[in-house]
Amino acid sequence: MKYKCTICGYIYDEDVEKVLFKDLANDWACPACGAPKDLFEPLEEKTVEINEIESANDMEEFSYLELAAIFSNLARGSEKQYKTAWQQGFNDLANYFTNKAEKENTDNIALLELLKEDMTKYYPSLMSEAKDKGDRGILRALTWGEKVTNMSKNLLERYLKEGPSFLEDKKIYVCSICGFIYVGNNLPNICPVCKVPSFKFVEIKEDLK
Ligand SMILES: [Zn+2]
Ligand SMILES: [Zn+2]
Numbered sequence: 001m002k003y004k005c006t007i008c009g010y011i012y013d014e015d016v017e018k019v020l021f022k023d024l025a026n027d028w029a030c031p032a033c034g035a036p037k038d039l040f041e042p043l044e045e046k047t048v049e050i051n052e053i054e055s056a057n058d059m060e061e062f063s064y065l066e067l068a069a070i071f072s073n074l075a076r077g078s079e080k081q082y083k084t085a086w087q088q089g090f091n092d093l094a095n096y097f098t099n100k101a102e103k104e105n106t107d108n109i110a111l112l113e114l115l116k117e118d119m120t121k122y123y124p125s126l127m128s129e130a131k132d133k134g135d136r137g138i139l140r141a142l143t144w145g146e147k148v149t150n151m152s153k154n155l156l157e158r159y160l161k162e163g164p165s166f167l168e169d170k171k172i173y174v175c176s177i178c179g180f181i182y183v184g185n186n187l188p189n190i191c192p193v194c195k196v197p198s199f200k201f202v203e204i205k206e207d208l209k
Contacts, residue, residue, distance in 0.1 A: 008192030077141020
Protein backbone atom coordinates (compact mmCIF):
# COMPACT_ATOMS: atom_id res chain seq x y z
CA MET A 1 0.00 0.00 0.00
CA LYS A 2 1.15 3.53 -0.82
CA TYR A 3 0.15 6.81 0.76
CA LYS A 4 0.52 10.21 -0.79
CA CYS A 5 1.12 13.54 0.92
CA THR A 6 -1.70 15.83 -0.20
CA ILE A 7 0.54 18.85 0.28
CA CYS A 8 3.68 18.01 -1.65
CA GLY A 9 2.99 14.69 -3.36
CA TYR A 10 5.60 12.70 -1.40
CA ILE A 11 4.82 8.97 -1.62
CA TYR A 12 5.13 6.76 1.44
CA ASP A 13 5.57 3.18 0.19
CA GLU A 14 4.98 0.54 2.85
CA ASP A 15 6.85 -2.05 0.78
CA VAL A 16 9.97 0.11 0.74
CA GLU A 17 9.78 1.43 4.30
CA LYS A 18 8.83 -1.94 5.81
CA VAL A 19 6.56 -0.17 8.29
CA LEU A 20 2.81 0.02 7.85
CA PHE A 21 1.59 3.58 7.50
CA LYS A 22 -0.91 3.08 10.32
CA ASP A 23 1.94 1.97 12.61
CA LEU A 24 3.86 5.22 12.21
CA ALA A 25 3.96 7.38 15.33
CA ASN A 26 1.27 10.03 15.55
CA ASP A 27 3.84 12.78 15.38
CA TRP A 28 5.44 11.34 12.28
CA ALA A 29 5.62 14.01 9.59
CA CYS A 30 6.15 14.07 5.85
CA PRO A 31 9.94 14.02 5.30
CA ALA A 32 9.59 16.46 2.41
CA CYS A 33 7.25 19.14 3.71
CA GLY A 34 6.52 18.44 7.38
CA ALA A 35 2.83 17.72 6.84
CA PRO A 36 1.33 15.47 9.55
CA LYS A 37 0.00 11.95 8.98
CA ASP A 38 -3.61 13.00 8.56
CA LEU A 39 -2.78 14.96 5.43
CA PHE A 40 -1.78 11.74 3.67
CA GLU A 41 -4.26 9.75 1.64
CA PRO A 42 -4.14 6.17 0.31
CA LEU A 43 -2.96 6.24 -3.28
CA GLU A 44 -5.54 3.75 -4.59
CA GLU A 45 -8.50 5.77 -3.46
CA LYS A 46 -7.40 8.72 -5.47
CA THR A 47 -10.50 9.33 -7.53
CA VAL A 48 -10.83 12.78 -8.94
CA GLU A 49 -14.49 13.65 -9.06
CA ILE A 50 -15.03 16.87 -10.89
CA ASN A 51 -18.71 16.17 -11.43
CA GLU A 52 -19.97 17.86 -8.35
CA ILE A 53 -18.68 21.25 -9.32
CA GLU A 54 -20.45 24.07 -7.59
CA SER A 55 -21.66 26.77 -9.88
CA ALA A 56 -19.62 29.89 -10.42
CA ASN A 57 -22.38 31.80 -8.62
CA ASP A 58 -20.66 30.81 -5.40
CA MET A 59 -18.29 33.68 -6.11
CA GLU A 60 -20.99 35.97 -4.75
CA GLU A 61 -20.65 34.33 -1.37
CA PHE A 62 -17.01 35.32 -0.87
CA SER A 63 -16.33 37.76 1.93
CA TYR A 64 -13.98 40.70 1.35
CA LEU A 65 -11.33 38.95 3.39
CA GLU A 66 -11.64 35.77 1.34
CA LEU A 67 -11.38 37.72 -1.89
CA ALA A 68 -8.30 39.53 -0.59
CA ALA A 69 -6.70 36.18 0.29
CA ILE A 70 -7.50 34.63 -3.07
CA PHE A 71 -6.25 37.60 -5.08
CA SER A 72 -3.03 37.84 -3.13
CA ASN A 73 -2.43 34.13 -3.80
CA LEU A 74 -3.09 34.73 -7.49
CA ALA A 75 -0.67 37.66 -7.42
CA ARG A 76 2.05 35.40 -6.02
CA GLY A 77 1.29 32.81 -8.67
CA SER A 78 1.55 35.45 -11.37
CA GLU A 79 4.87 36.64 -9.96
CA LYS A 80 6.26 33.13 -10.35
CA GLN A 81 5.02 33.10 -13.96
CA TYR A 82 6.65 36.50 -14.60
CA LYS A 83 3.24 37.94 -15.49
CA THR A 84 4.01 41.34 -14.04
CA ALA A 85 0.85 43.06 -15.25
CA TRP A 86 -1.32 40.31 -13.80
CA GLN A 87 0.61 40.41 -10.57
CA GLN A 88 0.00 44.15 -10.31
CA GLY A 89 -3.68 43.72 -11.12
CA PHE A 90 -4.21 40.93 -8.61
CA ASN A 91 -2.31 42.91 -5.97
CA ASP A 92 -4.52 45.93 -6.62
CA LEU A 93 -7.59 43.74 -6.19
CA ALA A 94 -6.19 42.18 -3.02
CA ASN A 95 -5.50 45.64 -1.57
CA TYR A 96 -8.92 46.88 -2.56
CA PHE A 97 -10.65 44.03 -0.75
CA THR A 98 -8.30 44.22 2.23
CA ASN A 99 -9.27 47.86 2.65
CA LYS A 100 -12.94 47.04 2.33
CA ALA A 101 -12.59 44.27 4.89
CA GLU A 102 -10.79 46.62 7.29
CA LYS A 103 -13.57 49.15 6.96
CA GLU A 104 -15.91 46.38 8.02
CA ASN A 105 -14.07 46.37 11.32
CA THR A 106 -12.37 43.06 10.74
CA ASP A 107 -10.01 41.94 13.44
CA ASN A 108 -7.71 38.99 14.01
CA ILE A 109 -10.53 36.89 15.39
CA ALA A 110 -12.33 37.21 12.07
CA LEU A 111 -9.15 36.18 10.32
CA LEU A 112 -8.90 33.08 12.51
CA GLU A 113 -12.54 32.27 11.78
CA LEU A 114 -11.81 32.62 8.09
CA LEU A 115 -8.87 30.25 8.34
CA LYS A 116 -10.96 27.77 10.28
CA GLU A 117 -13.59 27.83 7.57
CA ASP A 118 -12.96 25.28 4.89
CA MET A 119 -11.71 27.46 2.08
CA THR A 120 -10.61 24.42 0.13
CA LYS A 121 -14.22 23.98 -0.98
CA TYR A 122 -13.84 26.89 -3.38
CA TYR A 123 -10.99 25.37 -5.34
CA PRO A 124 -12.70 22.64 -7.43
CA SER A 125 -15.00 25.04 -9.26
CA LEU A 126 -12.25 27.61 -9.82
CA MET A 127 -9.91 24.92 -11.09
CA SER A 128 -12.42 23.41 -13.47
CA GLU A 129 -13.09 26.87 -14.85
CA ALA A 130 -9.37 27.42 -15.42
CA LYS A 131 -9.19 23.98 -17.08
CA ASP A 132 -12.12 24.78 -19.36
CA LYS A 133 -10.39 27.95 -20.46
CA GLY A 134 -7.04 26.20 -20.87
CA ASP A 135 -5.40 28.69 -18.54
CA ARG A 136 -2.39 26.80 -17.21
CA GLY A 137 -0.93 29.74 -15.31
CA ILE A 138 -4.04 30.23 -13.22
CA LEU A 139 -4.48 26.48 -12.86
CA ARG A 140 -1.00 26.23 -11.37
CA ALA A 141 -1.59 29.17 -9.05
CA LEU A 142 -4.83 27.53 -7.87
CA THR A 143 -3.08 24.18 -7.37
CA TRP A 144 -0.53 25.88 -5.11
CA GLY A 145 -3.26 27.85 -3.39
CA GLU A 146 -5.18 24.70 -2.56
CA LYS A 147 -2.14 22.97 -1.06
CA VAL A 148 -1.08 26.02 0.91
CA THR A 149 -4.63 26.47 2.19
CA ASN A 150 -4.73 22.83 3.32
CA MET A 151 -1.42 23.16 5.11
CA SER A 152 -2.30 26.49 6.74
CA LYS A 153 -5.62 25.12 7.94
CA ASN A 154 -3.87 22.12 9.42
CA LEU A 155 -1.25 24.27 11.17
CA LEU A 156 -3.97 26.46 12.61
CA GLU A 157 -5.91 23.43 13.85
CA ARG A 158 -2.80 22.09 15.54
CA TYR A 159 -2.07 25.47 17.08
CA LEU A 160 -5.63 25.76 18.40
CA LYS A 161 -5.45 22.21 19.78
CA GLU A 162 -1.93 22.16 21.22
CA GLY A 163 -1.59 25.84 22.10
CA PRO A 164 1.69 27.78 22.06
CA SER A 165 3.69 24.63 22.90
CA PHE A 166 3.10 23.58 19.30
CA LEU A 167 5.60 26.26 18.26
CA GLU A 168 8.12 25.64 21.03
CA ASP A 169 11.66 25.02 19.77
CA LYS A 170 10.43 25.25 16.20
CA LYS A 171 11.16 27.79 13.52
CA ILE A 172 8.54 29.22 11.20
CA TYR A 173 9.25 29.88 7.54
CA VAL A 174 7.00 31.20 4.77
CA CYS A 175 7.68 30.66 1.09
CA SER A 176 7.71 34.15 -0.43
CA ILE A 177 6.49 32.75 -3.75
CA CYS A 178 3.52 30.52 -2.92
CA GLY A 179 2.82 31.22 0.75
CA PHE A 180 3.60 27.71 1.97
CA ILE A 181 4.27 27.72 5.72
CA TYR A 182 6.88 25.40 7.18
CA VAL A 183 7.00 24.83 10.92
CA GLY A 184 10.00 22.83 12.08
CA ASN A 185 13.76 22.70 12.08
CA ASN A 186 14.60 20.90 8.85
CA LEU A 187 13.64 23.36 6.15
CA PRO A 188 13.44 21.45 2.84
CA ASN A 189 15.94 22.42 0.10
CA ILE A 190 13.13 23.35 -2.24
CA CYS A 191 9.61 24.51 -1.52
CA PRO A 192 7.49 21.33 -1.54
CA VAL A 193 4.62 23.19 -3.21
CA CYS A 194 6.09 25.57 -5.82
CA LYS A 195 9.62 24.09 -6.05
CA VAL A 196 11.61 27.32 -5.59
CA PRO A 197 14.93 26.99 -3.71
CA SER A 198 14.82 27.47 0.04
CA PHE A 199 16.48 30.91 -0.05
CA LYS A 200 13.07 32.17 -1.16
CA PHE A 201 11.76 31.25 2.30
CA VAL A 202 11.46 34.01 4.88
CA GLU A 203 11.87 33.16 8.53
CA ILE A 204 9.15 34.63 10.72
CA LYS A 205 10.76 35.82 13.94
CA GLU A 206 7.81 37.58 15.50
CA ASP A 207 7.06 36.16 18.89
CA LEU A 208 3.77 34.27 18.59
CA LYS A 209 4.02 32.54 21.92
ZN1 LIG B 1 4.60 16.41 2.09
ZN1 LIG C 1 6.60 27.86 -2.45
